[in-house]
Amino acid sequence: MMRKCHLNTCPVGIATQDPELRAKFKGKPEHVVNYLFMVAEDLRGIMAELGIRTVNEMIGRVDLLKTDEAIDHWKADGLDLSNMLQPAKVVFEGTQFYKTMQQDHGLDMALDNELIRQSRLALETGDKVDIETEIINTNRVVGTMLSNEVAKRWKEAMLPEDTINIKLNGSAGQSLGAWLAKGITLTVEGDANDYVGKGLSGGKIIVYPPKNSSFKAEESVIAGNVNLYGATAGEAYFRGIVAERFAVRNSGAVAVVEGIGDHGCEYMTGGRVVILGKTGRNFGAGMSGGIAYVWDPENDFPKQCNTGTFELEPLASIDDILELKAMIKKHFLYTDSPVAKNILDNWEQSLRHFAKVMPTDYKRVLDNAV
Amino acid sequence: MSNENRIPLKFGYPKKTGLYDPSQEKDSCGVGFVANIKGRPSHQIMLDAYHLNSRMDHRGGCGFEANTGDGAGILMALPKSFFRKVAKTEFDADLADTGQFAVGNIFLPQVDEERDICRQTINQIIAEEGQTFIGWREVPTDAKGANVGPAALLAQPRIEQLFIAADTGLDQEQFERKLYVIRKRFTHRLRLDTSLTEAKQVYACSLSTKVIVYKGMLTPGQLFPFYSDLTNPDFETHMAMVHSRFSTNTFPSWDRAQPNRFMSHNGEINTLRGNVNSMVARQGKAKTDVFGDKLKTIFPIIDDDCSDSGSFDSVLEFMLMSGRSLPASVMMMIPEAWQSDTNMGQAKKDFYEYHSALMEPWDGPASIVFSDGHYIGAVLDRNGLRPSRYYVTHDDKVIMASEVGVVQVDPENVKLKGRLQPGKMFLLDFAEGRLIPDEEVKTTIASKKPYGQWLAEQKVTLGHLSSGSAAHSLDGENILQRMQSFGYTTETMQFMLIPLLTESRDPLGSMGNDSALACLSDKPRMIYDYFKQLFAQVTNPPIDSIREEIVMSLRCFIGPEGNLLQTTPEQAHRLSLDHPILSNQQLTDIRGMSYRGMKTKLIDSTFKNLETNGFENALNRICTEAEAAIDDGFAFVILSDRLTSASRVPLSALLACGAVHQHLIKARKRTQIGLIIETGEAREVHHHCLLTGYGADAINPYLAFEALWQAQQEGFLGALFADEDALVTGYKKGVAKGMLKVMAKMGISTLHSYKGAQIFEAVGLADDVVTRCFTGTASRVEGVNFDLLKQETERRHALGFPKRDSDRIPVLANPGDIHWRSGGEAHMWNPDTIANLQVAARTNSTEAYAAFAKHSNENATRRCTLRGLLQFNVSATDAIPISEVEPTSEIVKRFATGAMSFGSISEESHETLAIAMNRMGGKSNTGEGGEDSERFNMLHNGDSKRSAIKQVASGRFGVTAWYLTNADELQIKIAQGAKPGEGGELPGGKVDEKIARIRHSTPGVGLISPPPHHDIYSIEDIAQLIHDLKNANRKARISVKLVAEVGVGTIAAGVTKAKTDHLVIAGHDGGTGASPLTSIKHAGLPWELGVAETHQTLVMNNLRSRVTLQTDGQLKTGRDIAIAAYSAQKNTDSPPRR
Structure with missing residues (x-):
């Protein structure tokens, strides 16, 4: 070998x-x-x-095994395998020894059963549907079962953008929009828990605070840890701060957010992330692809960076600028964010406060391709 | 079934049996609180707490009965007016002022007579402590109304409420301390009373003037209906903390529910063993006026059968009772990552550094909520691994929980929505009626004492210790002989030491380990080879020590610790080391030091060759001498094998270190001295990890330096490392990187907590060795004892220093441990097995297969693996005609290929395996690299390249909705046999156009898989991911792949409760495209142990019927598969490598 x-x-x-x-x-x-x-x-x-x-x-018939007495070895002779060969002990009545029953995954409780029912037209014919419903934190992994239905029916291409529009009011449970299929848009008026847009697969997620709330969105936390982990495509807009590990291993999704916690964009290999607020420590550790744009008027972003794999650049190319502006415009459009509005209203001035995070390897490969 | 295999259980955990060990049990949870900032009590807080708890039901666990929960509970500020009324009705007693009476819920035996004895004992202890007993009230409960499951009901203790009044003249704090002593005393006495059959039912949920805890083996939704006190409108409080538990077992236990006395914990303490050992040792030196001679009655601070959370709570409470404040104690136990934080203020850094001289961090993912009624606060571990969100409202309410949305709040009423940040604290001070920000809390605490000045005056660094004596040079005499006698081989140099220096990291290798286990090897093996590194899986995450370096640190204080209960400058008078490896000069400086009262004792750890009992005597002697050194006032001991020669044989440094460390812990003296090892034996990263893991404070590996220096002189290092200093620095750098990675595998970020934490398991070491030198380490296959270790030592010594000079060998041996060679260490894959297998597969020759199987079973497997030591018990049954056995076509459907990604292996080989498995009805596995969607379509000839098993690994490469939809099985790869607890890297050179397309990345750019799944830091998280994947494809069965290690059965039980349909227990010998050799060789266990432990544990928990169990790892023949099935699994994994 x-x-x-x-x-x-x-x-x-x-x-x-x-x-x-x-x-x-x-x-x-x-x-x-x-x-x-x-x-x-x-x-x-x-x-x-x-x-x-x-x-x-x-299975489990250890009585049919025994230690081979014939083995003669200066060390192995003394080995005692009796713990390994002990029959399994039974503590509770009615215990069985191999798989005889199915787990209850509680799928019948999912909000998606109702969403699938209401999306019937879109699933069958591709027609647009609009749905609105309340949501609380026990409604977990909303949109995922529906995405599975979209994929089964419409295959890899899935549906055109904004075919199924779902408005959710309240606090979304964990894993909102996990592997959300292209063609589905989830809009939450309220807040969300951990793992929003995990594995995002082309769908769109928008989260903003209740219209009648009195706190400042850009100073409040709108979603939890590890959002957009392993996302491959799609868009996400958060009007507010999200917690640790935003867009870890993102490889294609586009996201706008108003502040993030530690370890943002770790191991990211593709996609675009725009941060219109503060970032936590160890930003971009192991990031090897995609681009992040960070609005940093107070210039404290550089000290939060783990620059092992990237460099910070000023925003120079016209393509970058147009791309960024388009993303912020969408953020404003979807979330009504005053932060976005302020930046757009003072665009020339704001531009100077953006840092571009460009992974070195990624840049090398892109430059060679040109 | 015979009765001997039944162990009925009413409550508590079963005793250790077979491969099951209750000490491996783990738990996690959802946690939260509701409080009024101004400290105004109301019943509304209780109603909110009820919602909060019920809406985190999915974070709690339940066993095989849906209505038997893992535990739920609530801690509140003592509702005084409620209890005044109760005392009046029940005892016709008028309770005194606030702070002068205490109430606590006490679990007692169900047996009437035993309960009477308990109550009498408790009453008597109350009297002995001079306090006034008021009465016992049976706590009203409604098991029926709450629909409590049968298993929980059977285990339920009698729950009674104890009312005590303070002796006149005691203030509240003095009374609290009395209550603490009372509780500790009766708990110790009753729980250990062997005359009581239900002694272990005795448990005090709390006993305080400030707070009260109601809890039990309930689901979160059952808690309030069960305890009717909680829904009584008179029951008013200003704060309530709730907890729902998810444990890795189904055994009924009421006392393991949380909150504990002052805190709730979501997460896991990874370094528990080390923390507990240190606390035991510290008891020897603890002194405080507040308890005076009563201090001894409190010990042990941590009870034996305590969980990690319980242990944490016990220590927190101990510090609190001894006069530290709650927030300061928490800062000490869970410090921020201060060591390399350039943004942190100096005062705070000084506070952390000073306190690191008193106690090591309790390391692991943690969200801790604590309260003594005066404060309620929460803190998050340094890496922010648990969620903690809060709302503050305009009407002065704070709601904090693992999730948001658990209590309905009108959006207009929300003032602020925040989260707890890594390492940060959140504190409510009810007296001040405000929320105190982290920075303010910590600045206030950090500026209470001049910590910075104390450190400047007291801290000792290596720079202070210039002894002036010359150190040993690296040009050692008779170096070859000494290398031989310490077991050096050509492989040591070629694969380990030279690359460690030139690549500045733990060297890489590939494929699986197929060589003999140390306990089966014909060769004398280093004792280090008998140990396997443990790693984090599921219940806590491994860390990326490279990308998340900011949380890692090797810095430690070493040498005598002070009194934990004091805060004086002298406690910082310890030696601060940045790295556990000492150069020869540094060692010499320490040896010769006489610096402000610190001096060092040198102890020789060699013995005279051929002396009768020399080995045993030496082991005893070094322990005695080390203890004497403490009594003689030495600050450090050095155990040295420098005297090794033809006439002096070295004790293994690891045995010596372990023996002395354990001896000193048992003597309660370990924290009073620094333990330094000067040895020719340790050289690899694994060695240094073991030495520190078993108590070494610092290591001087002089022979490794000399060997590398010689290699340098002979030109093996090129022009690099031209002088001795550069060489030692280079070596230290490589070792640091390697050690951090080994720690990170277990999720531990500081050497300070890793030290003495014993994060290892032994395979094949006898009980006497483990008990003496490695106390508490799991060793489930016993065997090699002191006699054999001594023989191995002597055989090694004789290699370097043979009896006759003419027997000397002029070169190092090459044992072929890493690469097979003729006459070397046995390997399962060798030229014979490979050739026969190739002929068999290509020509369909049954003869060639028979030859392959015979050689494999009788030679290779027998010499290398545990299953090689087994045979079939043919006499137990009668044979049947082969025609009655199910057909091969059915059996092959159970086969699956190993998970190798496209990227790690070529397209051709990946697709060939898929087609083959699809033809047979077996299952191929995508590995972690995604799959080209082209392959989902059937080929014209009816073949299919679609892999039935789609893997979901930490990198999530190509894991899209479409990929998930096209699976029959979705496999969550938690760990991989060759490198459990580590991530992976696909170098840019391997990422071509196609691989990049499938992985959604850029061609030519390297890819990293993180060590953990970033959505699995805890057991309730994997429940969520399983649920997510099931939603993404309802037809696919969900599988979780774990790697065998001690406790894997317990993890598997937890994962089964988290609703997996299928489990894979991988052996340590699985393959890899690239991994550190340390991991390939020294992490994970043979599947024989993992599968047997998992089956035994699942059966004991009555969970086996819910999952299919599968294994992999060097399964090659029918015999291998038969043994795997008998020891419990259902599907088997084929060996696809050729």
Whole structure:
């Protein structure tokens, strides 16, 4: 054995992406099938010898195993495997020894059952639907079951933007809009808990405070930890501050937010993030792709950065500026944010206060592509 | 089933049996509070608390009965007017002023006679402490109305309320201390009373003039209906803290519900063993006037069967009672990441540094809410790993909880919505009637004493200790012989030490470990090889020590600790080290020091060759000498094997360190001296981790320096590291990186808490060795004892210093431990097994398969693995004709391939496996790299390249709604056998156009998988992810992949309660594309142990019927699979590597 998978030089074309080495791969599906059938046959032989008819019958039968007395070894002789070979103890009446029942995942309680019902037209024909409902924190993972229905019906392309519009009033439970499919827009008037837009898959999420609230949104927390973790596509707008680890491992989603906690954009590899407020410590650790734009009028962003993989640049290129402006405009449009409005109203002046976070590797690759 | 396999249980945890160990049990939860900032009591607070708790139901757990919860509870400021009324009705007593009476809920035995004895004992202790007993009231409960499950009901203790009045002349604080002593005394006496069959039912929920706790084995929704006091409109309070528990078992236990006496905890203390050991040792030196000679009656501060939260609470309470304030105590126990924070104010840094001389951090994910009625506060761990959100309203209410939206508040009434930030504290002072911001609390506390000045005057650094004596140079004599006698090999140099220096990190390797377990090896193995590193999975997250370096630190104070209960300048008089590795000069300086009363004792840890009982005598001698050194006033001991020679044999440094450390803990003296190891034995990262993990404060690995210096002289390091200082610095740098990573694997961020925390498991060490040197470490396969360790030591010594000079070997041995070589260490994959397997698979030759299987079973597996030591018990049953056994076509459906990503392996090999498994009806696994959606479509010839199992790993590469929709099984990869607790990196060179497209990234840019799933920091989080994935695809079964380690059964039980449909218990020998060699070799356990532990634990919890169990790791033949099935799993994983 070579033991060099970590070097990309695997000589038999397995653990490598080098086209020349890959050509040396000789494996065929039938080889695997041959081998595994022989393993199964081998197992049958052992089962027959032990009087066992099915694999289920075998499970946990430690009485059919014993220590091999014949082994003569200066160290292994004294090994005591009795703990391993002890039959499982039964504490409660009616205990069974292999899987005999299904878990109750509580799916019948999901708000999505109702959302799916109300989205029937969109699911069947692609027509637009509008839904409005109350939400509380026990309504978890809202929009996800519906996304699964969209994917099943409309395949990878899913639906056009804003086909299913859902307005939610209250405090959304955890994992709001996880893997939200393209074509679905979730708008929350209220606030949200952890994991908003986890794995976002093309859908759109908008969160803003209740219209009649008296606190300053940009100084208050609107959503919890680890939002947009592993997002691949879609958009998210938060009128307020979100907690730690925003957009970790984001690879394609576009997001605007008014302040974030520690470890923002960690391991990010793609997408765009606009932060119109303060950031916590260790920003951008291990970030290797995508771009973040940070509004930093007080110039305290640089000391929050973990610049191991990126550099801070002023905003210079016209493409960047247009992209940023378009995103902030949308944020204002969707959330009615005074922060966004103020920046847009004083655009030329505000521009000077934006820092651009550009991963070094990403820049190198983009520059080479041009 | 025979009765011997039944262990009926009324309450509490079962005793340790088989591979199940109750000390592995863990829990987590939802936590929150409601309070009126101005301290105005009302019943509305109770109503809000009820909603808060009920709406966090999904964060709590329940067992196999939906109506038996894991525990719920509430802590409130004592509702005085309510209890005045109660006392009047029940006892016709008029309660005195506030602060002069106490009420507490006490759990007592159900057996009447035993309960009488308990009450009598308690009454007597109250009298002995000079206080006035008022009465016992049976707490009204309604189990039926609350619909409490049968298991919880059976286990329910009798719940009675104890009323006590203060002796005249005592102020409130003095009375509180009396109550503490009373509670500690009766708890110790009754719980340990073996004449009571229900002794362990005795438990005081609280006993205080300030707060009261109601709790039990309930679901959050059952709490209020169960205790009717709570819904009584007269029951008024200004603050209420609630807690819902999620534990990793179904065993009934009322006292493990939270809140504890002064706090609730959401999270897990990773460093518990070290914290507890240190507290035990500190008892020896603790002194305070407030308790005087009563202090001893409080000990042990932490009771034996306490959970991590319970232990934390016990220490917090101890400090509180000894005169520290609640916020200051919490700051000491859960400090911010102050060491490398450049933005933190100096006064606060000084406070943290000073207190780090008194106590190590209690490290782990934590959201802690604490209250003594005067304050209520909350604090978050340094990494912000638990959620904590709050609202402040215009009408002076604060609502804080793990989630928002748990109490309905009119939006117009909300003044502020905030969250607790990492390391920050949130404090309400009811007397002042305001919310005190973190900065103010901490600045006030930090400026109470001149900590900075104390440190400047007292702190000792290596710079202070220039002894003037010359250190040993790195040009050692007879270096080859000494290297041989300490077990150095060519592989040590080639794969470990040289790359450690040149790459400045723990060296990388690939594929799985297939060589023999140390306890099965023919070779004399280093004792370090018998230990496996533990790692975090599910109940707490590993950390990324590289990307999140800001929370990591190796800095420690070492040397004698002061009295925990005082705050004086002298407590900072300790030696501060930035790195546990000492250069020769630094060691010499410490050895020769005589600095402001600090001096060092050198203890020789070698023994005379061939002396009868030399080994045993030496082990005893060093322990005695170390203890004597403390009594003689030394500040440090150095255990040294420098004298190793033809006539002197070294004790293993790890054995020596462990023996002395444990000896001193038992003598309650460990914290009174610094323990330094000068050794030729330790060299690898794993070695240094073990030494510090078992108590070493600092290490001087002189032979590693010499060996590297020699390599430098011989040109192996090129032009680098041209002088001795540069070489030692380079070595320290590599070791630091490696050690931080090993700590981070367990989620520990500071060496200070890692030290002595014993985050290891032994495989194949006998009980006598573990008890003496590694007390408390799990070793479930016993075997190698002191005699064998001694033999190994002597055999190694004889390699370097043989009896006859002519037997000397002029080069280092090459044992072939990492790469197979003829005559070397046994490996399961060797030229024989590989050749036969290739012929068998390509030609479908049953003969070749038979040859492969025979060689594999009888030679390779037998020499390397635990299953090699087993045989089938054919005499137990009668054989049947093979025709009666289910057909191969059914059996192969249970097979699945290992999870190798496209990216880690090539497209051709990935697709070949998928087609093969689909043809058989088995399952292939995408691995963590996503899957090209092209592959979801059937091929024209009827084949399919679609992987049935779609993996969801921490990097979430290509995990989209469409990907999830196209799965039969969704597998959450928590850990991987080759490198559990670590993330991964795909170098930019491997990321071509296609891989980048599938992973939604940029070609040529490297990719990182984080060590943890950032949406799983705790057991209730995985319940959420399982629920999320099930929503994303209702047809797919959800699977969770864990890696075998001690406690994996307990984790598996928790994950099963979190509703997984399927579990994979991976062995430590799974493959990898790239991983540190330390992890490949030294982390994780054989699946034989993991699978057996999981099956045993799931059966005991009555959860086995809910999950399918699968394993992987070097399964190659029918025999391997049969053994796996007998020890409990259902599906098996094929060995796809060829």
